[in-house]
Every structure is written in structure tokens, then in C-alpha cells.
Amino acid sequence: MSVLLDCYAALITVDGKLTCLKDAKIGVEGKFIDYIGTKVPEKKYDSVKNLRSSVVIPGLVNAHGHSAMVHFRGLGNGLPLQDWLHLLWPIEDEMTDEDFESGMNLSILEALSCGTTSFTDMYMHASYVQKAVGESGIKANITRVMQNFDESTDYKTYNRRIEAFDLFKNYDGAYDGRLKIDFSIHAEYTNTEKVLQEFAQELKETEGARMHLHLSETKKEQEDCIKKYGVTPARWFERMGIFDIPTLAAHCVWCTDEDLQILKNKNVTVVHNPESNLKLGSGFAPVKKMLDMGINVALGTDGAASNNNLNMFEEMHTASIVHNGYLLDATAIKALDVLKMATINGAVAQGRDNCSSIEVGNCADMAAVSLEAPHMHPVLDIPALLTYSAQASDVCMTMVDGKILYENGEFYTLDREKVIFEAEKSVDKLCRNI
Amino acid sequence: MSVLLDCYAALITVDGKLTCLKDAKIGVEGKFIDYIGTKVPEKKYDSVKNLRSSVVIPGLVNAHGHSAMVHFRGLGNGLPLQDWLHLLWPIEDEMTDEDFESGMNLSILEALSCGTTSFTDMYMHASYVQKAVGESGIKANITRVMQNFDESTDYKTYNRRIEAFDLFKNYDGAYDGRLKIDFSIHAEYTNTEKVLQEFAQELKETEGARMHLHLSETKKEQEDCIKKYGVTPARWFERMGIFDIPTLAAHCVWCTDEDLQILKNKNVTVVHNPESNLKLGSGFAPVKKMLDMGINVALGTDGAASNNNLNMFEEMHTASIVHNGYLLDATAIKALDVLKMATINGAVAQGRDNCSSIEVGNCADMAAVSLEAPHMHPVLDIPALLTYSAQASDVCMTMVDGKILYENGEFYTLDREKVIFEAEKSVDKLCRNI
Numbered sequence: 001m002s003v004l005l006d007c008y009a010a011l012i013t014v015d016g017k018l019t020c021l022k023d024a025k026i027g028v029e030g031k032f033i034d035y036i037g038t039k040v041p042e043k044k045y046d047s048v049k050n051l052r053s054s055v056v057i058p059g060l061v062n063a064h065g066h067s068a069m070v071h072f073r074g075l076g077n078g079l080p081l082q083d084w085l086h087l088l089w090p091i092e093d094e095m096t097d098e099d100f101e102s103g104m105n106l107s108i109l110e111a112l113s114c115g116t117t118s119f120t121d122m123y124m125h126a127s128y129v130q131k132a133v134g135e136s137g138i139k140a141n142i143t144r145v146m147q148n149f150d151e152s153t154d155y156k157t158y159n160r161r162i163e164a165f166d167l168f169k170n171y172d173g174a175y176d177g178r179l180k181i182d183f184s185i186h187a188e189y190t191n192t193e194k195v196l197q198e199f200a201q202e203l204k205e206t207e208g209a210r211m212h213l214h215l216s217e218t219k220k221e222q223e224d225c226i227k228k229y230g231v232t233p234a235r236w237f238e239r240m241g242i243f244d245i246p247t248l249a250a251h252c253v254w255c256t257d258e259d260l261q262i263l264k265n266k267n268v269t270v271v272h273n274p275e276s277n278l279k280l281g282s283g284f285a286p287v288k289k290m291l292d293m294g295i296n297v298a299l300g301t302d303g304a305a306s307n308n309n310l311n312m313f314e315e316m317h318t319a320s321i322v323h324n325g326y327l328l329d330a331t332a333i334k335a336l337d338v339l340k341m342a343t344i345n346g347a348v349a350q351g352r353d354n355c356s357s358i359e360v361g362n363c364a365d366m367a368a369v370s371l372e373a374p375h376m377h378p379v380l381d382i383p384a385l386l387t388y389s390a391q392a393s394d395v396c397m398t399m400v401d402g403k404i405l406y407e408n409g410e411f412y413t414l415d416r417e418k419v420i421f422e423a424e425k426s427v428d429k430l431c432r433n434i
Numbered sequence: 435m436s437v438l439l440d441c442y443a444a445l446i447t448v449d450g451k452l453t454c455l456k457d458a459k460i461g462v463e464g465k466f467i468d469y470i471g472t473k474v475p476e477k478k479y480d481s482v483k484n485l486r487s488s489v490v491i492p493g494l495v496n497a498h499g500h501s502a503m504v505h506f507r508g509l510g511n512g513l514p515l516q517d518w519l520h521l522l523w524p525i526e527d528e529m530t531d532e533d534f535e536s537g538m539n540l541s542i543l544e545a546l547s548c549g550t551t552s553f554t555d556m557y558m559h560a561s562y563v564q565k566a567v568g569e570s571g572i573k574a575n576i577t578r579v580m581q582n583f584d585e586s587t588d589y590k591t592y593n594r595r596i597e598a599f600d601l602f603k604n605y606d607g608a609y610d611g612r613l614k615i616d617f618s619i620h621a622e623y624t625n626t627e628k629v630l631q632e633f634a635q636e637l638k639e640t641e642g643a644r645m646h647l648h649l650s651e652t653k654k655e656q657e658d659c660i661k662k663y664g665v666t667p668a669r670w671f672e673r674m675g676i677f678d679i680p681t682l683a684a685h686c687v688w689c690t691d692e693d694l695q696i697l698k699n700k701n702v703t704v705v706h707n708p709e710s711n712l713k714l715g716s717g718f719a720p721v722k723k724m725l726d727m728g729i730n731v732a733l734g735t736d737g738a739a740s741n742n743n744l745n746m747f748e749e750m751h752t753a754s755i756v757h758n759g760y761l762l763d764a765t766a767i768k769a770l771d772v773l774k775m776a777t778i779n780g781a782v783a784q785g786r787d788n789c790s791s792i793e794v795g796n797c798a799d800m801a802a803v804s805l806e807a808p809h810m811h812p813v814l815d816i817p818a819l820l821t822y823s824a825q826a827s828d829v830c831m832t833m834v835d836g837k838i839l840y841e842n843g844e845f846y847t848l849d850r851e852k853v854i855f856e857a858e859k860s861v862d863k864l865c866r867n868i
Contacts, residue, residue: 074815278759325712381508393827
């Protein structure tokens with residue numbers, strides 16, 4: 001199957017840079033992009049898709065989240081963090097495989113409707129939720145997260161390690177590469193040194209292993225770690241050898257300059273989650289400094305429980321303005337930097353260098369953003385429109401590996417009513433009566 | 435004409451507090467709400483509107499903006515503030531009545547599609563743009579802003595004063611009260627003491643006069659005023675007697691505690707514009723302090739040139755999280771406080787105490803927000819859904835004075851294609867070739 005996208009404009013990559021091409025034609029053959037130009041190609045495609053009122057962008061990559069937490073959207077809203085966590089944890093303990101699956105499906109429904117073609121997830125019951133990724137057609141890096149609080153519960157982490165390696169063995173690269181399995185350490189403060197040292201060694205011996213962890217999200221986390229170990233979380237993980245495998249570190253709000261240098265040296269990707277960091281009162285990640293240092297910065301929504309949505313357009317908008325405010329500098333963050341953070345930078349962190357970048361030979365992971373709404377006029381500066389003005393609802397098509405999964409309100413791989421029904425049923429059971 | 439709205443829920447006002455009423459029925463007779471309850475009323479309405487998948491909320495009030503600046507959405511994006519202003523000013527000087535009208539129409543189109551039922555505007559050519567308010571059916575407080583930079587140009591301000599008073603005399607209360615004329619001083623730094631002292635005196639003698647001004651938006655403004663006059667802008671305006679008439683002060687980012695006390699004592703409404711303040715690198719207004727002091731805080735988008743949209747849902751989301759981040763306190767700002775800021779607080783500042791609050795006897799200014807999208811599930815906490823999860827595109831109906839002006843993508847009083855065409859035409863002329 002082949003299709004030619006006839007676009008008002010497209011955000012393509014030229015010499016590593018995001019570039020706006022007016023009147024773009026994009027040819028898709030099977031999974032891949034095989035033509036980009038302003039002229040109609042000689043090759044005949046099976047069909048032509050009229051996107052003359054849309055800008056085609058690289059598929060958005062939500063690089064950090066906890067998908068099934070969509071069930072907790074709005075739960076305990078306004079509570080202080082600790083009270084909220086204590087409300088949440090017992091509910092999470094009661095969640096069954098089915099609850100995780102219904103949550104994963106609801107999150108994928110939302111993601112596709114917002115132009116997200118791939119996401120990186122940290123949560124549990126991964127051997128069950130992998131099916132949702134497979135069936136929906138989206139791309140995802142999922143994990144079985146490791147979390148234990150003291151050495152007396154280390155046996156739990158051992159079991160989780162076995163689960164994580166089994167998962168990696170059985171599912172990494174499944175569904176024609178759409179599914180990847182990452183390894184995951186929840187955070188410094190939720191794990192013990194002894195277990196992680198062994199884990200690090202095992203990971204280094206595992207070809208293709210990637211790591212996903214939380215790093216320096218709160219001031220307390222940063223300060224407590226220094227008190228306990230005499231070093232920051234970044235230094236702690238580095239010494240343990242965790243950063244010797246490709247790592248994606250979420251948050252990094254309280255990283256020191258020295259921490260950032262460690263991340264840079266070790267080629268760690270930082271995932272910026274501005275809306276969650278603001279809502280939870282965590283603070284402002286030093287994103288401008290990271291970008292200036294050449295650190296790969298990706299963008300994520302975090303879980304819907306602390307956001308409260310999986311809307312990458314809102315996340316882009318927030319990321320593009322909040323640092324200007326914090327640094328009192330209207331020029332601190334550029335629209336194109338944020339668009340890169342939301343697309344190719346996340347794909348690179350996922351080990352998907354040929355995704356979410358519109359180039360010949362790459363996977364056809366794209367979204368079309370309609371210019372029809374009043375808030376998308378005048379069309380003066382397309383990157384600015386996409387970053388500051390667009391709503392996720394302007395997405396009128398989401399394509400993964402050349403297949404259209406979402407178009408004008410319709411989902412082609414998921415039964416929208418059923419997914420919402422099953423999710424509300426899980427929520428009825430889990431948290432409607434608390 | 436009467437209609438009964440049969441809603442999944444509604445955000446009504448009970449004893450001055452926003453309250454969520456499940457299974458709400460809201461009766462509308464002509465311009466006014468005449469019934470609120472969970473039971474079907476005995477009275478027969480001409481029609482029943484099925485909103486069983488929606489939450490009906492008070493109409494949003496965008497309490498500070500510069501509507502026709504939609505023409506500059508994305509213009510000079512990423513430039514430092516001064517460079518951007520120097521790009522903008524000569525273009526503004528070239529704008530004709532028609533350009534202002536086409537901008538006003540585009541902004542109203544966007545506003546209605548986002549659930550905004552009333553807005554407060556500070557700009558020029560008001561005698562021309564008033565027609566757009568009249569024809570569209572929306573409510574607005576508009577002004578002829580006063581701005582001159584030194585005493586040598588005071589004659590300009592005298593002429594503008596004449597224009598402003600003429601406008602007030604001719605149009606205040608027009609279109610059955612939907613249009614109000616406010617007076618407006620651009621800011622301290624763009625006016626001279628001599629002119630404003632006389633203006634203040636004239637205003638005090640004008641029954642029903644209201645003031646709309648910019649206050650302490652940037653650090654430079656605050657510091658320069660202290661250097662020049664030895665007092666802050668708030669104290670400067672207060673001494674001049676400007677705050678003796680009902681005043682709406684936009685921004686107030688750099689107000690000191692003493693300034694806030696002045697605003698509180700003088701019953702000045704503060705309009706918070708978080709997205710513009712962040713994008714332009716102005717900083718963080720002390721909103722929690724204002725709320726704790728009992729200052730009336732409303733919400734606005736500012737002009738689309740520095741936002742870059744008129745989306746009050748995004749503005750609510752940003753207002754609800756950014757102060758938590760700045761104060762490192764997840765409990766700083768509550769969802770219901772933000773919903774009040776975006777509705778009734780703005781209406782009060784407009785001199786429309788019976789608008790944007792769902793109570794029997796009030797004007798039927800409301801919006802329906804659909805719960806159908808994936809990101810609106812689960813339905814656990816409706817105020818949280820509205821504040822943190824909703825997109826403006828979830829608005830499926832906007833009603834002003836009992837008349838539906840927007841519904842499911844259709845505009846009943848504006849020709850959407852024509853409005854967009856005229857706006858793009860103005861932009862072609864004004865800024866496409868710079």
C-alpha cells in the first residue's frame with residue numbers, strides 16, 4: 001500500500017534541522033517515507049490524501065508517562081503530594097491485569113487523538129499491557145518498574161528483575177519493532193544500593209538494554225540523597241554504572257550544574273515534564289541550560305494523575321513559555337527547539353532514530369494538524385502556530401508506520417466506546433467509593 | 435423563546451460558591467435563567483436541549499486582551515520584547531478601520547468556539563469595532579486606550595480623551611447592554627502625569643465610568659516608575675485618583691505587598707494573564723497572595739500576539755499549575771478558585787454582576803463542555819476535569835443572553851469562512867511582506 005500526502009506544509013528534517021516546507025508532497029510506501037518534495041513525484045501512489053488545509057508534522061513522542069494512571073485523572077486533586085500518594089498506593093495494589101489493560105487502552109485512545117505516535121511508559125503488569133500496544137498500532141517502550149523501599153523487601157525487587165528480563169527476552173522488538181521493552185528503576189529514593197549494583201552489572205551484560213528512571217524530581221529527593229549517600233542522585237546512579245547503558249531520565253528539576261555535566265558526558269536523555277512539575281509543586285527544570293549544553297532533551301506528560309492529560313500540544317506550549325517567565329527572558333526557548341523535543345529527541349531516546357523525523361527512508365510516523373480553526377489564523381509562522389496556538393484537537397490524522405490509526409475523530413484500531421466503557425468500569429471498582 | 439438544558443452536570447453558584455450539581459436541569463426564558471434543579475420543572479419550555487454528555491459552566495470571561503492583535507499571531511516570534519514592539523508599532527499605525535473590524539471578528543470567532551461569552555478589550559478604533567460586538571451577539575467591554583509618551587504629544591491624548599468620552603456617551607450599554615464602554619489608560623510609562631490628573635478628575639465626575647489599565651507588568655516598568663516618581667505605579671495611580679472609579683488592572687506581576695494592599699483597599703480587580711507573562715518573560719504574578727487577601731482576581735489571555743491564542747481553557751490550566759511550581763506547593767491554587775477567576779470574577783470586574791454565574795435570575799451566559807473525548811474520562815472530579823484536562827475544543831455550545839451563538843463547530847451569527855478570509859486579507863496587506 002502506498003499513499004501520497006498532499007500537504008499545505010510539512011515540518012521536515014533537513015541536515016538535522018526541523019524545516020518548514022510549503023506545498024509539501026510526502027510519499028509513503030508501506031511503512032516508510034519514500035518521497036519528499038514540492039513537485040508531484042513521477043511514481044504513481046495507490047492513493048492521494050488531500051491535506052491542503054493541514055501541516056504534517058513528525059509524530060509526537062511522549063517520552064515519559066505512566067499510562068494506566070489515566071484511571072486516577074482527578075483523584076485526590078489538590079491534596080499535598082504525600083497525602084495523595086498514600087491515597088493512591090493502596091488502590092494501585094488492587095489493580096488487576098484487566099485494570100492495567102483498560103487504562104493502557106484509554107491512554108492510547110487519548111494519545112492517538114492528540115498526534116502521539118510513540119510513548120515511553122514506566123509502570124507495571126507489562127506482560128499484560130503489551131497486548132494493547134500491539135493491537136492499537138501505536139509504538140511504545142514499556143517497562144516493569146523496579147521499586148522497593150528497604151533491604152527487607154529486596155526479594156520483591158529480585159522477583160521484579162526476573163520479570164523485567166523475561167519481558168525483555170519475550171517482547172523486545174515485538175509487533176514488527178513497534179514494541180520495545182526498556183528496563184526501569186523508579187528512583188534513587190525507592191531502591192537500595194545493594195540490589196541496584198547487581199542490576200547494573202546484569203544490564204551491562206545485556207545487549208540492547210535501555211534504562212528509564214526518575215531523577216531529581218523534587219528538592220527533597222535531591223537533599224535526602226545527599227544526606228544519605230553524600231552525593232546527588234545523578235552521581236549515585238553514575239557511580240553504580242547505570243548510565244553506562246542508554247538512559248532516559250525523567251524530570252531532572254533539581255539537577256546541579258555538575259549533575260548536568262554527568263548527564264551530558266553519559267549521553268543521558270532528559271525528559272522534561274513541565275506540567276506535572278508545576279502541578280505537583282516540584283519546580284522548574286533548568287531546560288535552557290540543558291539545551292545550551294547540548295543535552296538531548298525530550299518532552300513528556302508524566303501520568304494523567306498529575307497533569308491531568310496526555311496532551312503533548314499543551315506540554316509543548318507550557319515548555320515553550322514557562323522558562324521564559326522563570327528566566328525573565330522572552331527569547332529563552334525557541335518554538336523549533338520545543339518541536340524537536342516533542343518529536344525526534346524523544347524518538348532517539350527510545351532507540352528509534354528513524355522515527356518521528358520526516359526524512360526519506362524513515363518510518364512514516366506523522367500527524368496532520370488542521371489549520372481550519374479560527375485560532376490557527378493568520379498563518380504567518382507555522383512553528384509558532386504549532387507550539388503556541390494549536391490545540392491537540394487540531395490533529396486530524398495520526399499515522400504510524402504508514403498506517404492511519406486516527407482520523408477526524410475516528411479510531412481505526414480501537415473501539416472508542418468499548419475502551420471508555422471498560423475504563424470507567426475499572427474506575428468504578430477501584431476508586432469511585434473512596 | 436424558552437429552553438430547558440438537560441445536563442450531565444452544571445457548575446452553579448450556591449451561596450456565592452461554585453458548586454457542581456449532577457443531573458442539572460437549567461431553564462432559560464428569554465435572556466435569563468429561570469430554573470435550576472435536578473427535577474424536571476413543571477413549566478413547559480419551548481424546547482429541551484439534550485446535554486446529557488456535557489457539563490454546563492458559566493460563560494468564560496476573558497478579562498484582558500487586545501482583540502485585533504490576532505492579526506499578529508506569530509509575528510516576530512522569538513524576538514526580544516523591545517525589537518518585537520518596534521516591529522509592531524509601525525504596522526499598528528497603518529491599520530485601518532477595516533483591519534480592526536476583521537481582527538475583532540476573527541477574535542470573536544475564536545472566543546465563541548472556546549466558550550467565552552464576554553471579554554474586556556483595550557485597543558483602538560473602538561467606534562468601528564463596536565459593530566462586530568453588536569452583530570456577533572457576544573458581550574464585551576471595549577475602550578479607546580490612552581497612550582502618549584511625553585508632554586510634547588499630550589495633544590494626542592486630549593483628542594483620544596474626547597474620542598473616549600464620545601464613545602462612552604454613544605455606545606455604553608448598547609445592544610441591550612451587551613456592549614459596555616470602559617475608559618482606558620495604557621500604563622504609567624506610556625502617559626504623562628499632567629494629562630492623567632485632569633483625566634482622573636473628569637472620570638470621577640462621569641457616572642458609570644470604569645477604568646482598564648496595565649499595571650506593573652515588567653520589572654523594568656516597576657523600577658523605572660520608582661526612579662522617576664519615587665513611588666510604584668500602583669501608588670502613582672492611586673494618588674492621582676484613578677482607582678476612585680471601578681478599575682481593572684491587568685498583570686500586576688511586580689506589585690509589592692504594599693501595592694496589593696492599595697488594590698485591595700480600592701477594590702481594584704487584578705486580571706491575571708499567566709501565558710502572556712510567561713511567554714514575554716515578565717514573571718509570576720503573586721496570585722496566591724492576592725487570593726488570600728481577598729482581592730478580586732480575574733483571568734485573561736492578553737492579546738493573541740503574546741499568547742498566542744485566546745483559549746481560556748489553556749489559561750485556566752496554566753493559572754492552576756504555574757503558581758504551585760513557583761511556590762513549590764502542590765496545594766497553592768485550587769481548581770474551583772481558577773474556575774471562579776475565569777467566570778464570575780471577570781464578570782464582576784466588567785460591571786456585569788448578574789452574568790457568568792449560573793443562578794436563577796441571572797443572564798443565561800453559559801457554555802457546555804462535552805465529556806465525550808478520551809481525555810475527559812474517567813469522570814471523577816468535574817472541576818479538576820474542567821481546569822486541568824479539558825481542551826477548549828470540548829466546548830460544544832456557547833450561549834449568551836439565552837441565545838446559542840456557537841454549537842458543534844457552527845457559528846450562528848458569524849460567517850466563519852468570510853471572517854477568516856477578511857482577516858487573512860488584512861494580514862496580507864499589513865505584515866505578509868515584512
